[in-house]
Amino acid sequence: MSVPGPLVQIDRLTKRFAKGELVALDAVTASVSAGEVTGLVGPDGAGKTTLLRLIAGLLVPSTGKITVQGLDPVSDARAVHRIVSYMPQRFGLYEDLSVQENLTLYADLRSVTGADRDDAFERLLRFTGLTDFKKRLAGALSGGMKQKLGLACALIKTPDLLLLDEPSVGVDPISRRELWRMVYDLVEQGIGVVWSTAYLDEAERCARVLLLNEGSLLYAGSPQELTDRVAGRTYQIRHISTDRRKVLSEATKLDGVIDGVIQGSRVRLVLADGAEPPALDLLDAGDQSEMALTPPRFEDAFMDLIGGGFKANSPFAERQGAATHTVDKVVEANALTRRFGDFIAADDISFDVGRGEIFGLIGPNGAGKSTTFKMLCGLLRPSAGSARVVGLDLQNAPSKARGRIGYMAQKFSLYGDLSVRQNLDFFAGVYGLRGQVRKAAIERMIDTFGLSDKLIVNALSLPRGYKQRLALACAVMHDPDVLFLDEPTSGVDPRTRREFWTHINAMVANGVTIMVTTHFLDEAEYCDRIALIYRSRMIASGSPDDLKDRARAHGLEDPTLEDAFIALVEQSDRERETA
Structure with a gap:
């Protein structure tokens, strides 16, 4: 039964989880309409998941009111559950059940x-492209396929309202576009969708956005309207002939610059309202450099709204000589191949990475990136080929090589x-740090990553951003020569992502070599070079x-790196078909 007006109405909604704690949501007033995508946007800890759970009737408001189709999610819970489907942030399926068995379980629950039931199974398997994978265990699916299965389970019974909590975290660009296509198909049927995300490029695909920060609603309206607020304040520094990371660092120190990121060979800046572009001679960008206006993005407007990006200097910038070796080829992959039975996960992959270079591995879920990564840091033995780090062969001298490596895993590892301090203490011991050196390294990591008020908190209960900070702290406390980062900022908000890359850029300036995998292709722009792994x-x-x-050569006028990714994958598919 539908009622006139908004699908969801939220009036001065407040949620506290314990007396005296900061509010998770603070007097939020908003609405959600049928037949459109509403983006629920904000950094880690902004209150996005709390709001979704309140709408779904899984939490009780402290004060204020929510109605869904005129129903109260608490007092009318049974009726609300019939018209609302919720796909949680964490994979809410059973990994030891097959795709078909998970669908059957959710059909029983609904x-x-x-x-x-038969019609729903056929429709959803076709809709998500999982028909050929019915017997595969959910735990064996790629990240993108897991999200599609989660979506299928949420749609076993067609809802009026679909709540998606960060559905694209850990999903490659191709799978992400497929998820959006599926969601738009649902919207055309009149279903209202709330898509929660920390990826701000996704906000541009929504009809409306609700922008949360620290529990408060900062903005509600169209993404374009917010983007227009920073028109005339976004610039690119082009034709940089010096170190673009140093140019970025110097630019973000200036009062009139509120945000800055690297975009390939260029540096993108967002200026404060009324500020003039900085003089290029202050930034040492080279004689041929130029400052050019560039169209604003939603992310620029978001960073402006929350007061700008990460501005502090990284303590790593002051640790001169962190990488003391003189090896030119710091990481070497020579015809790396890995087989699992008859399946070839990585096939004849070769490249090398120099001192103080950032090298990225990108590719779809299941393409072989993580397998290649694990062979290069000694976690997986190659079936053929060889891997060397700082001149050490990982098969002949694995322990010695691993002592020169820092590794941050894709999943929180x-x-x-254990508490934050206990984790730091444990990993200091693993890396052989003793006495005053150990104590100083732990205190340095606590200060660098702002962990002082979280030391007694169990790591599992940390917000995602703090989990990533702790994982990076544990990976670098022994001053490694090479740092391997597997999806380091997956699902992390833009401000925290900038903080991470400030630290990483400072390490690179001191000669540390970085290997990174990422699905977030704006982040891949920070790399000096990239390898695209596919099949x-x-x-x-x-x-x-x-x-x-290369994508421009195939007819795209001004491609993003995501456009290039998809164009090159599609080109590879065409070449395989004609071979």
């Missing part, structure tokens, strides 16, 4: 039986039942601008 093989490599130039 009382979908008989012919309706620390000890959830276990390296199909393209070069600088971010090189890959965009």
Whole structure:
């Protein structure tokens, strides 16, 4: 039964989880309409998940009111659950059940039986492209396929309202576009969708956005209207002939610059309202450099609204000589191949990475990036080929090589039942740090990553941004020569992402070599060079601008790196079909 007006009405909604704690949501007033995507946007800890759970009737408001189709999610919970589907942030399926068994379980839970059940299974498997994977265990699916299965389970019974909590975290650009296509198909059927995200490029795909920060609603309206607020204040520094990371660092120290990021060979700046572009001679960008106006993005407007990006200097910038070796080729992959039975996960992959260089591995879920990564840092033995780090062969001298490496895993790999301090202490011991050196390293990491007020908190209960900070702290406390980062900022908000890259850029300036995998292609722009891995093989490599130039040659006028990624993958598919 539908009622006139908004699908969801939220009036001065406040949520506290314990007396005296900061509010998770503070007097939020907003609405959600049917037949459109509402983006729920904000940094880690902004209150996005809390709001979704309140709408779904999984939490009780402290004060204020919510109605869904005129129903109260608490007092009318059974009726609300019939018209609302919720896909949680964490994979809420059973990894030891197959795709078909998960669908069957959710059909049982939603009382979908008989012919309706058969029709739903056929429709959803076709809709998500999982028909050929019915017997595969959910735990064996790629990240993108897991999200599609989660979406299918949420749609076992067609809802009036679909709540998606960060559905694209850890999902490659191709799968992300497919998820959006599926969501737009649902919107055309009149379903209202709330899509929660920390990826601000996704906000531009929504009809309306609700922008949360620290529990408060900062903005509600169209993404374009907010973006227009920074028109005339976004610039690119082009034709930089010096170190673009140093140019960025110097620019973001200036009072009139509120945000800055690297975009391939360029540096993008957002200026404060009324500020003039900085003089290029202050930034030492080179004689040929120029400052050019560039169209604003939603992310620029978001950073303006929350007061700008990360501005502090990284303590790593003051640690001169962190990488003391003199090896030119710091990481070497020579015809790396890895087989699992008859399946080839990585096939004849070769490249090398120099001192103080950032090298990125990008590619779809399941392409072979993580397999290649694990072989290069000694976690997986190659079936053929060889890997060397700082001149050391990982098969002949694995322990010695690993001592020169820092590794931050894609999934949170620390000890959830240990506190923040206990994790730091444990990993200091693993890396052989003793006495005053150990104590100083731990205190340095606490100060660098702002962990002082979280030391007694169990790692598993930390917000995502703090989990990533702790994981990076544990990976670098022994001053490694090479740092391997596997999806380091997956699902992390833009401000925290800038903080991470400030530290990483400072390490690179001291000669540390960085290997990174990422699905967030704006982040891949920070790399000096990139290898695109697809179907276990390296199909393209070069600088971010090189890959965009290859896409431009295929008819795209001003491609993003995501456009280039998809164009190169599609080109590879065409070549395989004609081979």
